Amino acid sequence: xxxxxxxxxxxxxxxxxxxxxxxxxxxxxxxxxxxxxxxxxxxxxxxxxxxxxxxxxxxxxxxxxxxxxxxxxxxxxxxxxxxxxxxxxxxxxxxxxxxxxxxxxx
Amino acid sequence: xxxxxxxxxxxxxxxxxxxxxxxxxxxxxxxxxxxxxxxxxxxxxxxxxxxxxxxxxxxxxxxxxxxxxxxxxxxxxxxxxxxxxxxxxxxxxxxxxxxxxxxxxxxxxxxxxxxx
Numbered sequence: 086x087x088x089x090x091x092x093x094x095x096x097x098x099x100x101x102x103x104x105x106x107x108x109x110x111x112x113x114x115x116x117x118x119x120x121x122x123x124x125x126x127x128x129x130x131x132x133x134x135x136x137x138x139x140x141x142x143x144x145x146x147x148x149x150x151x152x153x154x155x156x157x158x159x160x161x162x163x164x165x166x167x168x169x170x171x172x173x174x175x176x177x178x179x180x181x182x183x184x185x186x187x188x189x190x191x
Numbered sequence: 192x193x194x195x196x197x198x199x200x201x202x203x204x205x206x207x208x209x210x211x212x213x214x215x216x217x218x219x220x221x222x223x224x225x226x227x228x229x230x231x232x233x234x235x236x237x238x239x240x241x242x243x244x245x246x247x248x249x250x251x252x253x254x255x256x257x258x259x260x261x262x263x264x265x266x267x268x269x270x271x272x273x274x275x276x277x278x279x280x281x282x283x284x285x286x287x288x289x290x291x292x293x294x295x296x297x298x299x300x301x302x303x304x305x306x307x
Contacts, residue, residue, distance in 0.1 A: 118293035120236070127286060127297035128236065134292060171236050175293055178250035180226070182236040 087172055087183035095191040102159040104186045106172035111152050113176025119148055119157045122169045131170075132157060162188070193217040193296040195287045200301030207277050207305075213270040213287030213298055221245075221265035224290040227272045229283035230300075237283070240272065241290070255281075277305045 086109040096102055106117065115135040120128040130139045132148035135155055145160040159166055167190050172183040199211040211227075227239040240261040241250045249261050260273040270287055284300040 116293075120294070122236070127299060128294075129297070130293050130295050133295075137292065139292075139295065169235075173236075173238070173293065175290070178241065179252050180238045180241060180250070181252075182228075182238055185235045 087174060087181055089170075089172060089183035089186050091186060092184070093187045093189060095189050096162055097191045098162050098164055100162050102157075102162055102166070102188055104157040104159075104170055104188075106150075106155040106157070106183050108153045108155075108174060112155075112174045115151050116174060116176035117148075117150070117155050118173045118175060119146075120171045120173065121166075122171065123165075124169075128171065159188075193289060195289065195296060195298035197285065197287050197298045197301040200285065200303045202304050202306060203277055204307050205278060205305055208273070208275045209277065209303060210274070211272040211285055211287075211301060211303070213272075215268045215270065215287075215289070218289070218296075220263075220268040225261075225263065225270045226288040226290055226294060227259075227261060227270075228286045228288055228294070228297075229281075230286070231280070231283045234283075239285070242270070274303070277303075279305050281305050 088107045090105045117135045119132040122128040136148045147158045149156050170186045194216045196214045203209045226241050242261045258276045262271045282305045286300045287298040288294040289296040
């Protein structure tokens, strides 16, 4: 089970966002990904392997953590970053997603 | 570029069956593992099933185990999800997704409403 916190993050453009994902068991190989989903669209991968940035993802997005505790940081929020964010572990089945964090404009 | 196009969605009655298809192009389908992921209206993402490139290993979420079957045809580049004994809580948009260092490509999704 992956637990994301907070459920909602209310911030202004230019601020720093820190999102958390906690696993109930150690994530094998730190195979933890972060996805962004804009309403009405399919998700897109931001981070894989806990800290690897996917192709085309701006460097304001960074991932960190290992074992059971992981973090997604957005250094300076741009208007297009206000969206839903999900973590997923893909080390062992079931390859579950977290419940999501909504980043909304304050 | 990678394209994943789902089809086969539509209204189905509780207890009924439906098979979804996902046509893949723009990459060597037979060398990538694939997922089905669903999203109920207004809810979060739920992983459903996974299949390895050669189809030899398959994994399922507990919520669908014993009712859904994932399969693939590497000669036709198609991924399938056979869904049986459908329930109201299976209502969702179903996404086909490609696995490469996590899920790196998604289809546009197909809606499956389960309703009488």
